[in-house]
Amino acid sequence: MKIAQVTPLYEAVPPRLYGGTERVVAHLTDALVDLGHDVTLFASADAETRARLVPVRDQAIRLDPAPLKSDLASHLVMLHEVLKRADEFDVIHFHTDMIQFPMFEAVADKTLTTLHGRLDMKDIGGVYERWSQFGLVSISDDQRRPLPFANWKATVHHGMPGDIYQASSQSQGYLAFLGRISPEKRPDRAIQIATALNKPLKMAAKVDAADKVYWETVIKPMVEGNPLIEFVGEIGDHQKSAFLGGAEALLFPIDWPEPFGLVMIEAMACGTPVVAFRCGSTTEVIEDGETGFLVDTLEQAVAAAGRAQLLDRDAIRARFDLRFSSTAMARRYLDVYGDLLARRPYAPMSMRDSIMAVHPLIEPRSFVANQA
Template identity: 85%
Template sequence: MKIAQVTPLYEAVPPKLYGGTERVVAHLTDALVDLGHDVTLFASADAETKARLVPVRDQAIRLDPAPLKSDLAAHMTMLSEVLARADQFDLIHFHTDMVHFPFFSKCADKTLTTLHGRLDLKDLPGVYSRWNEFALISISDDQRRPLPFANYAATVHHGMPAELYVHSPRSQGYLAFLGRISPEKRPDRAIEIATRLGRPLKMAAKVDAADKVYWETVIKPLVDGNPLVEFVGEIGDHQKSAFLGGADALLFPIDWPEPFGLVMIEAMACGTPVVAFRCGSTPEVIEDGATGFIVDDMEQAVAAAGRAHLLDRDAIRARFELRWSATAMARRYLDVYGELLARRPFGKPVPAPDAFMLGGATPANGALAATA
């Protein structure tokens, strides 16, 4: 199958540091190539991929030092390049939310769009009603709740390469928080859980410009004043195995409708259980009492974090390999690709013969018979 993968341009593929969507695209693309498919990736030039790369920008936007840049212009240029090559592919798989809809409406039947973000934003219903010819993938069933009418083809959960993470049969006794410092991720809850247990907490987190005030006024004072808390900062893939594998548990104390939450399966890949609040996708990802615990309040969270070390780390890693590998994700997508391709017409329809030809006579023979 000839497949195009179209990624956002904000991060490299895979990201150098923090980044979710581009990381998923990187691993899906490589897994599809490993399964024998002809894959073309449209991305920035710093992408690392097994696929054929079509570079549409010199580097990813976020780490580009240029002081002035336009993310809209960059994405429009990429979409123009994809459209010019559209006939080369059996299927074009977009990961760019809805920005491509007006450009590709005439060939929507050969596209698939994975929705990676939250769908409870004010202006989205109008978009997904107006362009309902595009087949959509949700990354969790819960993600669909704000837009139940949208044209979903399937839910496909994310996956990660098993070989990217080292399984740690034993932890080093601390709790971990990995993600963004933002109000919806609730790092304050992670600090409270560790403090109430008297356990060390390591926080590997990115501070976006939009969250700088929250960091400076709410979280940093809790970190600076607590000897149990170590703020590590933003880390890359090569550091995650040691960071997550050394933890008794990953704390995922979110307070928003998380569409998926890659860090949960990254922890499982290291054999580390996850303590997650019941929000968004977490009940779909965590098997309560097996790969972690789903909790509803702080009392449950503290108790769960205190007993998480009792879970079987080997079994958690085995569960990751079965459910959450990049290969498992790619196979789920291939099922959807096949269903979409089967719906498309094969070639041009053959015109029905004229009524007088049904008996086998040609127009010429019919005319001759009439004059005989």
């Protein structure tokens, strides 16, 4: 199968530090190649992939030192490049939310869009009503709740390659928080849980510009005033096995409709149980009493973190291998791709002609060159 993967350009593929969507795209792309498919990745030039790379920007946006840059312009250039080559692919798999819809109306039946973010924001519903011909994939069933009318084709949980994580059979006695310092992630709860248990807490987290005030006024004073808390900062994939594997439990004390939560399965890959608040996707990812604990209150979280060491770390890793490997994710997507192909109606007009009918400004010579 000839598959295009179209990623956001904010982070490298995979990200150097924090990053979710681009990390998933990286692992999905490599797993599809390993399963024998012909995959083309549209991404920034710093991507590392086993697929054929079409570089559409010199580097990912967030770590680009240029003082002035346009994320919209870079994404439009990428989508134009995908559109020029659309005839080359059986499936074009977008991870760019909704920005591609107006440009790809003529070939909507050969596209699939995975939605990676929250969907309970104002104005979003109107987009999916207007462009209902585009098939969508959710990353958890809970993510769909604000848009029950949307053209959902499947739910595919994220997966990660197990070989980049080393499971640890024994912890080093500390609790871990990994993610972003933001109000919805509730790092304050993590600090409160660790303090109540008198256990060390290591926090490996990114502070976005939008969250600097929250960090400076709420979290930083809690960190600096507590000898149990160690703020590590952002870490990359190569550091996660040691960080998560050494933890007695990962604290996931969220207070928002988390669409998936990669950090939960990263912890599971290291054999580390997860203490998660029952919110968003957590009930779909965590098996209560087996791979961690689901809680509703701070008191329950403290009690759960206190008994996390009783769970079988080898069994937690085994559940990751069964449910959340990158190969398992790729196979589920292949089922969705196959269904998409089976439902596609016969089109007597060539793909080039159908696109040109809607977008006549695309250079005809680009199609000739690509088909040569």
